[in-house]
Amino acid sequence: MAYVAVKGGERAITNAHTWLGEVRRGDTSVPELSVAQIREQMSLAVDRVMAEGSCYDPDLAALAIKQARGDLPEAIFLLRAYRTTLPRFGATTPIETANMAVQRRVSAAFKDIPGGQVLGPTFDYTHRLLDFKLAAEGGHEVPPAQVSEEIMPTQLATIAQVFAHEGLLEGDPVTDTSEQPYDLTREPMAFPADRDQRLQALARGDEGFLLSLAYSSQRGWGSTHPLCGEIRMGEVSVGFTPDELGFEIELADLPMTECIMLSGFAGSAEQAPQYTRGYGLTFGHNERKAMSMSIVDRALRGRELGEEGQAPCQDEEFVLYHSDVVEASGFVQHLKLPHYVDFQADLQFLRRLRREFFDAKAKALAEQTAHMKEAAE
Amino acid sequence: MTVTEAPARPNAAPEDRYYTYAYLDEQTKRMIRRAILKALAIPGYQVPFGSREMPVPYGWGTGGIQLTAAIIGPEDVYKCIDQGADDTTNAVSIRRFFATVADVATTEDTSEATIIQSRHRIPEQPLADGQIMVFQVPQPEPLRGLEPRETETRAMHAYAEYGLQYVSLYENISAYGRIAATAGYPVMIDERYLMSPSPIPKFDNPKMHMNPAILLFGAGREKRIYAVPPFTRVRSLDFEDYPFETQSWDEVCALCGANDSYLDEVVLDDKGQHMFVCSDSHYCADRREKGHAGPMAGHALAHIETEIAAEEV
Numbered sequence: 001m002a003y004v005a006v007k008g009g010e011r012a013i014t015n016a017h018t019w020l021g022e023v024r025r026g027d028t029s030v031p032e033l034s035v036a037q038i039r040e041q042m043s044l045a046v047d048r049v050m051a052e053g054s055c056y057d058p059d060l061a062a063l064a065i066k067q068a069r070g071d072l073p074e075a076i077f078l079l080r081a082y083r084t085t086l087p088r089f090g091a092t093t094p095i096e097t098a099n100m101a102v103q104r105r106v107s108a109a110f111k112d113i114p115g116g117q118v119l120g121p122t123f124d125y126t127h128r129l130l131d132f133k134l135a136a137e138g139g140h141e142v143p144p145a146q147v148s149e150e151i152m153p154t155q156l157a158t159i160a161q162v163f164a165h166e167g168l169l170e171g172d173p174v175t176d177t178s179e180q181p182y183d184l185t186r187e188p189m190a191f192p193a194d195r196d197q198r199l200q201a202l203a204r205g206d207e208g209f210l211l212s213l214a215y216s217s218q219r220g221w222g223s224t225h226p227l228c229g230e231i232r233m234g235e236v237s238v239g240f241t242p243d244e245l246g247f248e249i250e251l252a253d254l255p256m257t258e259c260i261m262l263s264g265f266a267g268s269a270e271q272a273p274q275y276t277r278g279y280g281l282t283f284g285h286n287e288r289k290a291m292s293m294s295i296v297d298r299a300l301r302g303r304e305l306g307e308e309g310q311a312p313c314q315d316e317e318f319v320l321y322h323s324d325v326v327e328a329s330g331f332v333q334h335l336k337l338p339h340y341v342d343f344q345a346d347l348q349f350l351r352r353l354r355r356e357f358f359d360a361k362a363k364a365l366a367e368q369t370a371h372m373k374e375a376a377e
Numbered sequence: 378m379t380v381t382e383a384p385a386r387p388n389a390a391p392e393d394r395y396y397t398y399a400y401l402d403e404q405t406k407r408m409i410r411r412a413i414l415k416a417l418a419i420p421g422y423q424v425p426f427g428s429r430e431m432p433v434p435y436g437w438g439t440g441g442i443q444l445t446a447a448i449i450g451p452e453d454v455y456k457c458i459d460q461g462a463d464d465t466t467n468a469v470s471i472r473r474f475f476a477t478v479a480d481v482a483t484t485e486d487t488s489e490a491t492i493i494q495s496r497h498r499i500p501e502q503p504l505a506d507g508q509i510m511v512f513q514v515p516q517p518e519p520l521r522g523l524e525p526r527e528t529e530t531r532a533m534h535a536y537a538e539y540g541l542q543y544v545s546l547y548e549n550i551s552a553y554g555r556i557a558a559t560a561g562y563p564v565m566i567d568e569r570y571l572m573s574p575s576p577i578p579k580f581d582n583p584k585m586h587m588n589p590a591i592l593l594f595g596a597g598r599e600k601r602i603y604a605v606p607p608f609t610r611v612r613s614l615d616f617e618d619y620p621f622e623t624q625s626w627d628e629v630c631a632l633c634g635a636n637d638s639y640l641d642e643v644v645l646d647d648k649g650q651h652m653f654v655c656s657d658s659h660y661c662a663d664r665r666e667k668g669h670a671g672p673m674a675g676h677a678l679a680h681i682e683t684e685i686a687a688e689e690v
Binding site: 009010012013077080081083084085087185186187188189190191192317321326327329330331332333334337338339340341342344345346347348349353356 | 396397400402425426427428429430431432434435436437439459460461464465466467469470473496497498515525526527528553554557559560561576577578579580598600601624639640641642656
């Protein structure tokens with residue numbers, strides 16, 4: 001009886017999860033993946049899980065990917081549910097991306113940006129031809145990349161620094177470090193959203209959702225006329241000042257991707273026209289996300305810059321309430337849970353409406369027949 | 378149908394626990410308790426709270442679980458139902474969660490429970506003073522279907538500006554001849570705040586009025602907590618000429634013969650055969666135990682439910 005399957009007990013759940021474990025492992029004649037293999041060889045998946053999971057830990061992210069059978073939103077959820085149980089002992093000092101040990105840095109605005117263009121490890125300009133050499137198992141030698149004799153400068157000027165002397169680009173917004181930044185993992189979403197809240201939501205936001213929003217903006221649904229000022233990827237050191245020490249110590253070097261998108265010439269009676277910007281930042285290497293984030297960030301600055309926008313990407317309630325993949329995935333998929341109480345209520349109502357509809361039809365037909373009879377007589 | 382002893386580790390030492398007692402850390406519990414107190418002080422008002430990521434997905438009871446985690450103690454007796462039934466998979470899963478992380482005794486008996494967590498139903502058996510009912514809420518905002526913006530709906534509540542809701546009910550009447558809401562039927566709490574009773578069928582709405590138990594509502598994904606304190610007026614919206622009415626059935630429960638309970642329709646085959654059974658599984662089982670029998674008493678469905686219940690013990 002099919003109905004009974006919906007009402008399942010503990011045994012059904014346990015069996016289902018045992019089966020899941022079996023399917024996760026797949027064909028046992030194929031060697032099992034190790035967490036270290038995922039961490040090293042699926043590093044972009046690991047980066048995405050850490051970014052949207054709001055937790056920098058490549059080992060845990062790799063474990064989550066393994067446990068989730070490669071389903072990244074599920075892995076992000078696993079990492080978030082773990083992260084939320086961790087005690088907090090403080091906030092780091094703001095990272096300084098100007099001091100990034102750059103592995104990749106490109107600007108679409110200047111051909112000769114000071115410090116030069118650094119391609120780094122990128123898919124760009126690869127031909128997307130399946131490489132069947134990778135299908136051969138083992139013994140595949142990876143040729144080492146050639147090391148340049150030129151030494152990278154320890155600091156590459158940011159696009160803001162390049163523009164600074166002319167005032168063509170709006171300055172860095174001043175951060176009040178005395179104030180605790182808004183923390184969405186502790187506080188509910190509130191509107192109007194300030195910059196810290198917005199950027200945190202976007203940084204945790206679903207890559208696909210932000211990509212589509214950014215794309216819609218480019219196609220004219222709230223265009224910001226973006227120009228890629230700079231993308232940089234590399235390691236940034238993270239500092240922390242413990243109360244008991246009173247001075248800053250370095251905790252870690254984290255790879256991060258940052259994007260500054262130039263946009264529009266805002267100007268007013270008081271202010272000379274200049275470029276405005278949108279900002280994107282992610283853990284690890286993820287340019288698609290950082291670029292999308294910077295376009296959406298700029299689109300959402302409409303209120304601050306006096307723009308009147310109606311497009312989806314300019315609507316902060318629409319964007320910020322719907323960008324979280326863990327919330328969205330949970331709520332869409334909760335429709336799998338039984339709803340037969342509500343369904344029964346609906347069904348009863350629908351049956352009543354249909355009965356009334358058919359009764360009315362029958363009555364109309366009877367009246368019509370009677371009328372025709374009368375006419376015939 | 379008796380209380381199941383707290384499993385495994387009654388009074389387990391903190392170091393033996395994988396997680397904190399009742400899963401949430403104490404700071405978070407305190408934050409949630411403050412939100413609960415505020416919600417009780419302003420009946421029907423949605424209190425924003427720092428909802429945490431839980432080990433179950435959003436939309437699957439994270440709000441209710443956080444409420445329970447914040448109020449539960451080792452002495453509590455916990456009941457969890459989904460669609461009125463103790464044996465639906467998600468209810469089993471949540472009950473097992475608290476049996477594990479809170480070392481708490483569980484029950485299916487409505488009168489024995491001190492905390493009853495529910496999705497979509499209020500039990501048929503009247504609640505008593507001292508009991509707490511915890512509702513899992515998917516969408517706390519009763520006006521959301523009419524106004525998608527939170528900034529707008531918050532202002533509407535602040536000014537008690539509920540004209541839009543009445544217009545919508547009026548539109549129902551002009552389109553269907555009656556108010557169309559069947560579950561999640563909007564209620565006015567103490568004549569001040571419009572509140573969504575979570576999608577319980579309107580059949581359950583009158584049970585909230587002047588109820589001696591504490592009714593707590595938790596929406597994890599939307600990060601809101603609200604409450605109906607004991608003995609609070611709860612009025613389902615209606616018009617003088619179109620008064621509020623609850624669902625009723627021509628049939629009685631096929632298993633226990635009850636004519637006063639909310640019924641689920643069970644499809645028996647693909648030829649249009651169906652039977653109606655109590656959605657409240659404990660109410661139905663209890664009645665059968667006391668000798669009540671419906672027209673299809675002894676049907677396989679009754680045996681299967683008993684079998685599952687026996688296994689869980």
